[in-house]
Amino acid sequence: MSDVGGLFEPAFLKQLDRLVLLTRRSTVGQMQGERRSPRRGSSIEYADFKPYTAGDDFRQIDWNLYARLEKFFLKLFVAEEEITLHLLIDSSASMDWGEPNKLRYAAQLAGAMGYIALGGLDRARVQAFGGNATRLPAQRGRAGVVPLFRFLSQLQGQGPTNLVDACQRYVQTTRVAGPLLLCTDLLTPDWEEALRTLSRRPFEITLMHILAPDELNPPLEGDLKLLDVEGGDGVDVSADLDLLQRYVERLYAWRQEVETFCNARGINYIFVETTLPLDTLLVSVLRERQLLR
């Protein structure tokens, strides 16, 4: 597989081939796949017995049981279906920031996760939300890798963060739940409402909280008027050591607050600084957090 859009080196993709997407619970898919489904299907794995009722497929009657009990029971088997990986990427202007760039980092992370999912005969669907909301319809199989990478490499950060609206729209328009990877810097006052919205559907949510080094330790000094890249009124500050120290403390408290919020709702919270190498994130962090195997 060659690199598309300059997202990855081929050697890196070979590393990804060894990884498998893990899910904590089975989800209903649209097509047959390789993952256990809560539905009963035609695999060879026994699941349960069910008393026969009119209309049932009599080909599934367990005749051995009828011989013993003289009652009709259907022998049910586990269905194996695909899952859909939902990749939600914040492409607002605030994400197109920092060195290394947050949006590029989010695109690479989503690409890697999508590549792993597609390699496992699962579906991957991408929704970018920002000033120019775009989406990639669900892709399935290796054939979907190229469109996926092309879509991600063309992402541009612009416009304000409208996380709540984007999440609401996504929740309402998505038919199939599944693992959901939300890549965002969460720099919006209504982040709680957005996460709460996503939690209303049985998504297996993982929040990738991505921040750049400049946001962790701002290189500011002197009397400044801070302008938000997404617009709005500026903030006058006198950036001295005291203020910068208070900023760092506030940032840490905010991260704690987000993590606590996520833990309370079963959301997997992972904080990422863009200086962390992507392979380290995938191989070490995500495997440790049992998102990958």
Added chain:
Amino acid sequence: MGLLAPLMLGLGAAVMAGIVTLYILRLRREERTVSSTFLWQQLVRDVEANAPWQRLRNNWLMWLQLLAALLLAPALARPFFKTAGVSGKNLILIIDRSASMGAVDADPTRLERAKSEAIRLIDQLPDGARATVMAIGGELDVPAAATNDRRELRNAINGIQLRLGGGSDMSQALSLAGALAARETDSEVAILSDGQVTVPTSTTIPAKIRFFPLGESANNQAIAAVTLNELAPGALTFFARVRNNGAERVVRRLVVELDGTLFNAYDIELPPGQDQTINVDVPASTQIAHVYLDGTDALPSDDQAWAVRPSNDPIPVRLVTPGNRFLATVLGLMPRVAVTAYLTETAAFTDTPMLTVLDASLPDPLPEGNLLIIAPYRSTAYFSVTGVLDQPVPRPSLTEEPLLRGIELGEVNILRSVHVENAPWAHTVIDSSSGPLLIAGEVDGRRIAILGFDLHDSDLPLNIAFPVLMANLVGYLAPGSGGESAFIAPNQALNISVTSDVEQVRVTLPNGATVELEPRQGSATLDAAQVSQAGIYTVELHGAGGVVNTQRYVVNAYSESEATINPVPVLDIAQAGGGVVGSTETEQAQAGKDEWWRPLALVALIVLLIEWVLAQRGGMTRLRLWWRARRTA
């Protein structure tokens, strides 16, 4: 409290208003784009208020600058407290360093108190003001003249040392102060003294005069005289006179040590202003007598004295005269003086005596050694004869002139005298309204005294003053002669006559230090500055084969005028513009201005430094981080 420049407060207010205005105008901050202001808004909600005053509220740099301006404005206004001191822009300090200023009734001494007070006055001087420092007591010294360099002034004041000899005549100092004050308006003269000074009645100073009296006690007993007299061969007598200059009757113990061994002690009851004498026979072998008063008084320097046994060696004196019975008689009667008389026509001398008396005769060249020239009729290289003074009225030039000790000139009449001038090396001993009558001094390593009038033109030889004057002159010109030959006055140069076989002269000072002197033209001179201590001065004359001769000289601290130490609160000095009598301490109180702008300026500087550090602390942080990274690397 007052302000010397109150308008500066207005300037300070304007500066503060300017600072605030600049900060308000400066509210347009540098714009910096960040990814999100979400977290910043939570931090600086209070800074976001639009009102300029609220924006200024937490601006520490502005508040520090305002504080600095608030401190600098009163500093520039030059606040002051009124204190005892001076206020003129040309200060003339006259500091008394005479022996009485060594009294310990001021902590530690009157002189040290005067110096500290003088430094305080210097510190009080307004900016740009100049000061002159004069030291009276002995010869007038001006260690700092009309300078505004305060360090130099302090050094000059600190360098003033006590003078045991020379009295404390203010005439020259006041004359000079008057001349300096006349050149500059707003002059002020500050006199720091115990008041035991001689003040001329005719001097008027065109300036304000402040007198800072020093001292509190008048309690002083002194050993006024002590001698060892050999009245007959083998009969040595010790004589001491103790005087009470205090105002109360006291009993002091006089301890007598002979050659370093305790001889006796005498309890002496001393009524105020009275003397007591001790006259006892002592062993004939005694060389040195040291006496001291046990106990303490305000002036300890004159509580001890020394005497040495007079030498028996005759001192040769050459008399060149056309014939003068008075001179021949008085010189012949002097003990230990061997007079050789020559006629005026004698041009060549075979002997080299210590002293040559030239009476109405001036050989060319002048004989070697010390000279007493009487009635010179022509000029020489050392002086000029410029005319004749008719019927001059003699008067002492100084009140404490050693050469006039015991002499009353009021009954001396003189018909005429020559006018001697151009002798800068000499000082006037007997003066008159028209010119000096007797001058004395040292030049080219020898002492010369010139008496301007012929003894036959005066009734001086018929007066009791004559033998005393001659004894004093011979004692000055031929040290070592006469009964008190071994006594020399403090701060008076010691002229030692040496013979040709003497190669080096070594003088051991009372403190044990030695001074090597090179003989020159038959004499060696120990400078007056080196004769500053009381005690025994031992002179060793070294020849090729070792010590040729040893002489002892005594310097005692006692001075009749300086022994009276009661502080005088008022000096009778006429001031210009009303003839005000010299000020008292209470009159000069609150005249000085003690400015205290310096601490304000210092605090303002510290505030500005803090403001700078705060303004630069981002840079300081980077510097610290760089340094830390460098250390760890």
